[in-house]
Amino acid sequence: MSGKGTKRSWHLSFCKRSLSVGLILILVAALALGKLAYIQLFDGKSMAQAAAAGRTVPHTIKAQRGRILDVNGRVLAQSLERYNIIGDPEAAASFIPINCTKRTGSDCHSIKGHPVGADGAAGVARLLAPSLGMNAMELGGKLSVPGRYVVLAKRVTPEVKRSIDKLGLQGIITAELSSERTYPHPDLMGALIGGIDDSGKGVAGIEQMENRRLTGTDGYTVYQQGMLGQEIPGTMTRQRNPVNGKDVRLTIDQDVLWYVRQALKSGCQNYHADWALAVVQDTRTNEILALADTDDYQAGSDQAKVNSSRAVAETFEPGSVGKTISAAGMLQEQAHSMTDRFTVPDHITLDNQQYKDSFNHGDEHWTLAGILQNSSNVGMVMAGQNYPDQKRYDYLTRFGIGQVSALGLPGESKGLLTSPQTWDRRTRNTVLFGQGYATNAVQLTNAVATLANKGVRSDQTIIRGQGAVKAHQVRVVDEKVAAEVMNAMESVSEKYDKTVKVEGYRIAAKTGTAEVADSSGRLSGIVSDWVGILPADDPRFVITVVLKNPHSSAGIFGGVTAGPIFAQIGEFLMQKYQVPTSQPRTDAIPVTW
Template identity: 55%
Template structure:
């Protein structure tokens, strides 16, 4: 009876249940192993790699297989499978033997490593972020059943000494962008993981010929910035030098192409290494820090006055040191007698009093309208994480003083990027371009993922923009000895404004200078902002830095020299 039962069971298994039993056996041996994709690269406008993922491995052990390990002595004919240490046979078995072989390669203590190898787990991580060279050294130990790897990656950034740390940001432990451009373009840079299926033996090793399914990983796309790394480096250096020279708390610099709104450089004096915790927690000041622009805001007022036909550049004004409006007293930065100035002269002398006098018929609504049209209180369109729109309250809420301080850049705040685009709008014949920092990008499938920029908007007529450039050139001429670029004309505006200090009182100041160069055919706009510089005034402190950067740009991009200036708008009468 027993024999008959065995025959019956065997017949059932072989003839009836053979398929299901075989499938169950195969399923128990089959494993699915993920194949990790690599994160895409970030390059500058010239293709210089700024961030990339490099091949790394996580080394792990199969404790059960290690417990059964017995080294094979080398006899000269089995070099592909035998085990040795410095040409000598390996002593012992199990975890002790494996530890002796593996510890020197991993740079670990043999006793400590041996402790990790003891147990029954099939997956114990021994070391992460192992470079390919170390992985190849482990391969030569012939421990395929005992020691295994998982392909991972490590985010590597150009060794820039903090050149673009807060701009690039960084990724978290899973490789996801969490700050800066890494976060901004995460969808484009993220790849698609693959997988492979195979059957493994009793010791966890892959059984040859059993790989049934494999889907290769697809690496992430490529992001190309508008940033020129050479210009970025130079701007960073110029700011660092200016900070030391003037004792400023910090500095910000922006370089923008006039014709398309591309940001060529965006730097500050912070020195966070890309990928570091500091870079992930501190966004670029040029994007997030806002300040009262001070007298650079007079450009908006002058442009509005001309565009609305309220004044011409040559209109005459007798400008005293101070004036009173609605019980509020306003005065210029330094005492002077009554000056006979044109509107162009008011901008040249940066007169608060003259600006208020010229704006007598300039309504509150129009004041607000032009500040808004020039981009203040608006998104730049960059889409940069943490970007600030600035602060501009509705004109209906302006108090008696703010109604006039907005005329000369106080009572609202803006970022360095926004103020750069104010001058770029004038330099671009009155058209405000959407700013961009991403020149092009693709995702893992090769699809175009380049962010859309704000559409160009005409703010002032081309004729008004031309008059504004002429007036700005007269202003910049005052500083030609300390902020001039030999062979090139500059159209610019300086600004100085009181801002809140650490104590909340108006004990700090901002000095800024923004210029279009060359003035006769503007190619670039350069902005420099310094916090609490010695010398205070933007023309004296930030102006020379703008000139230094401008000179570098003219040489690097081989911009032709400017022709002599003719028929400048009169500034006095």
């Protein structure tokens, strides 16, 4: 009895446990079915939306940077369509090539008609390597890293991208739109154009100055993507097209710039100069047609990004070119007239300071016009005795000396012009003949252009279409004063008629030579310059040429070094723009008495 009872009790306990487990399983199944029914009946929409949201991603569409053009619309800088090739290592690992047969048609993988011969990343690499011109082993290594994103190649051409599209690697290999900044004539404008950084932002030159206009606004598209990152057709929800950057048209004429640069390089070689630079300005519009130097920086290069155009960054004492400003101020203040007579020795001592001319001579009977023609430092000091220090400073600033120009180019130096209160006994007189202050080539060009424009100084421009022609006009001296200074400058040119001549055209110019400091601070260097107005009787261009440490058999002075380069450039301009020849000169102011 006892044995039977125990066995019966055990069976009863087992049945109860089985029933309990069964009830629990039925309950779990009921809950699962209930949850499924709830999701389907009540929460299906939100769950579907959540799943869709997880697959929905935004994709940036890059805007193209605007072009930089010359005045005639020729391209100086542009962004070309390029692509970055992106690989998905996770998807590549599961790649199994489809061998090509009659049944597969074009939906297969092969290399020159042969099977790929490998699965996974190695197979993808074998297919992709010929299009990218890369080693398959190296490419396979890049595709064998963890993750889902790796850059395989940057800035490939559209042709390469199209060849990759035909490989049947969608979802494994994608192409992201990018761009490449190119410069068709990189050595022509170098530091003037500047360059951009890796993000596409202008960091030097015109690329920096006009970055806001050149930079576009990226667009985007939002769509659902599949497991391999591909777009699911018909799932795009939002899209905004990119707005490309605007083009910037310069006042620079590429032909003029090329010719000027060639003339500078040739002159630099002929005169064994350290460097040379030049500015060509249209007197009618104050537009810069050429801003050139002999530096060999390639636009877009690291050198172009860290150096500025020498024509705006290099400062120097203008030397005797500055005498035109002093003479104009004296005439305007009625301290002198151009016909005033002076007996000029080759040296003079004033306030225990001695001043000398650049050549030895006896007492000369020169008018103020003659002092300019013969570039006499002594004569300028003598003429300046009733020309106050404050006026000397005022007219230098009115002509734009010591002030940043309106060009806005990065790296421009405003030069150096201290107040008259800081001048010592020597500086107060050296400023009369272009020493004791420093300027740059664009400032000096516009100072002389003020005389060509009948005494009115206007803002220079290098960007076509920005601002009105001759905006911000300021009358510096009367029209009559400007004409008389130009008359004397024409006599200067006639003195150099054998070395500086443009056949058929009158020239009004001034030469300059000044000592400059070397790296040790000693005055061992020379800057020679020539600034001229052409034609003198109907001004069309102002041309400035500057050389550092020139040497020639005729000397180092601006009239025999920078002057001939000016004439070469001037002849080209007269022919290119078909400028009418000059009328004979009949009104020369006497230079002697």
